[in-house]
Amino acid sequence: MAYIYAQLAESADISESFKNKLEPRQKALAQIYFAMTNFPKLVAGEGRYCTILMEAFEGQIVGKLGADACYGIGVRASEQTKKLGAKGAIGISVKVEDGNLDVLYMIVSEILQELDLGSIDQRKKLHSFHYPLMLNTRNIEIGRPVFSFKLKKH
Known part of the structure; x- marks a missing residue:
């Protein structure tokens, strides 16, 4: 799951640099990324974690809740991802075995903090x-x- 979210974020990065040279899959992934980050309320709804996350990170991060407390995150390439050793976008996936969404959101937020992604204000x-x-x-x-x-690290 982390891999596809990394591809989602990477396609957004590539689309801004090489618009005319995108493969169909990259183009589709970039469209999905930008649709999610430009309209986060349509992804999850008002006041939901996914919406607040994407609004807070202003297009830098895409995140989506999955079934049974799975969460996927795509992070666009930045100086922060370079400091983590990444050569581009990164993907993160989290699963809480018992399905507890409150715990899932705590963990995802802690991961973002531990990796120092985004600003303190975000x-x-x-x-x-x-x-x-x-x-x-x-x-x-x-x-x-x-x-x-x-x-x-994987």
């Missing part, structure tokens, strides 16, 4: 998903997310 727009208030039925805070995973 990532702040995801704060309510990254560090949601965890309250019981009496509105007492019962916990906070703690991220104990390590990222792997």
Whole structure:
């Protein structure tokens, strides 16, 4: 899944440099990328994580929720992706085994922070998903997310 999201973002990069030299697949992927990032509310709806993510990153990142708490992200090539060792766009995929969407959004937000993608201000727009208030039925805070995973390069 990460591979196709990397291709999606890479096609957007290529389309801006080589408009007339795109293969049909690259052209289609670039069209999808730009449709998603230009109209994020049509991808997920008002107030949804995918919408807020794409609005916050202003075309730099595309993201989409999949079935059973899968998430795919495509990140266009930038100085930040170069610092990560990438030679172009990158793809990220995340799966939360038990299907918990709240945890999925926390993890995706943490990955973006750990990889230092986007600006602090862009990532702040995801704060309510990254560090949601965890309250019981009496509105007492019962916990906070703690991220104990390590990222792997592939």
